[in-house]
Amino acid sequence: MVPSTTKPKRARRASESAMEVERAGYGTLWLDASPPADLAFAEKLLDATTRMAVGTSVVNVWTADAETVAASYHRIVARHPGRFILGVGIGHREVHAEWASPYDTLVPYLDRLAQAVSRPNEWCWPPSVRG
Template structure:
């Protein structure tokens, strides 16, 4: 069961997106709009965004196993697929121990959640999981269509592709900001995710596996770490940084927009990437 996700994915939270914004993202050339930050199980906004567009795929990044009942999510999947066939991808994840008091046995919990989705008829080929570490990446390889990792670098993409092998979707998300002033760009990044997310255990552990130190993780991130997590600079530089994920094995590059106007950032990034691929 194939689905055309496109080269670029746009990551937006519920308060950042509405039907008009989704249509603008589609016009900018994005193949997928990822609805971030644990959307509710009824996925009502996802359906409204699909209603407002014609070809855009809608994905969740991610439905949270702790907060979204699997049976309700499965029913939502079937409802959306019936209304918009071939335009919805269910991204599932386990969240973070800093947020969920019940957080325990994350791997086993996610396996059980996937079992419930499969039992309710959600196809594995339309499901991806948020995976960072090797064990979760192997789960993505063995159980579903692939993975949608966030807070990652091109080195993580290379390592993830080696674990996934061919034939599995690798859809990393990368922060982006068109800002030629490096100092200003880093300040913006440190005042929002990624800087504010470096204390999250799952992200911090993954970055340590990639070779970053406690000094890199301190004080909202060293320059080296921020520069690796955020594509910033002139438009051509941003495009090249993002396209490095494709060269490392990604099927799609997800864009987490930074700055005061996330839609404007997404449009500018798309223009830069399309110009780079046309060179």
Template sequence: MNIDLGLLGAHLREHEVTPETAAEVERAGYGTLWLDASPPADLALVEQLLDATTRLVVGTSVVNVWTADADTVAASYHRIEAKHPGRFLLGIGIGHREVHAEWASPYDTLVSYLYRLAAGGVPADRTVLAALGPRMLRLARDRTAGTIPCMVPVEHTRRARSILGAGKLLLPGHFALTEADAERARAVARSNPPGFALGVTNYANNLRRLGFTDDDLSHAGSDRLIDALVAHGDPATVATRLLAHQDAGADQVGVYPLGEDPIATLLSAAGAVHAVKAG
């Protein structure tokens, strides 16, 4: 793959990001800006963010197969690639059964979607899957450039690398909050994702596979679970916890910022990570 994603990825939702904030994220040293949730198939915001930056890669985390027509997404990919070659990575996901009434046969649906993208000329090495379980990870390994999982502790990264093998992208996202008071940090986490996302079936099942119990998953997460999903503390501690994914086999660590000012959280995390790597 001829695309430089960088060590750090910044995860932001549509309402949190503008062309100006994309440029700020780029200046902070992020290699990729991931557009979260379910961007529409025309990917117009992706193009705007690329227009406003010079080297930043923009990716989707993720295009939802239930809401974004594959043929339209393929046409959008070609439009963006022609204008900004080597700066766009298409992340694809199956969504959640709690949200989509049409949910059925998630594995087969993803396979069919990938076939339609391929028929539309989207290269396999420019797509990644939001894969959690072993079967989806093997699909990501065999049919795409790799995986972009979220709501995952470091142990998932370690296990995912063993399934993917060498040469496939492993791009986990991890929540981060610069907050030295552990109880305050956990309270913020419980009142946002990850806390209120623990009732989502595919996230909960994945965490159970990793050894967390129903007690851990109840009441918006035990301290043990929240601490595994959220890097919190002073900036150096946050950086060390994020970089643990790299030590476990990640190619890039994606930062999901928590707190009232997500951009400030991203800037703090980037500065601390670069300081740790330099020192």
């Protein structure tokens, strides 16, 4: 796992580390923590590599606007088709005062993500999770 960061020096080191991990033969690199909705750090790691996939682990629905995440997703997959894995989820109850039922929070968030993309099943796994 590579820590999510927006600091230039750390981001450069992370990109160099991603290249080393790819050269070592690994196929996927997962980000820890909850990246911002712009997903810029994941994109930077993809820019630094040529074949390795990058996954977000969990984009926090409390802190990352669904429409911004969807736009970021499209920007990234247009440049790196088949190499980006978007994971979304609920944050920890202890951290978010507005915490609510995970299901009741995720369903509308996923609906907003689906509305923000032209083909919702292109990014959703498993396809048609709600039927």
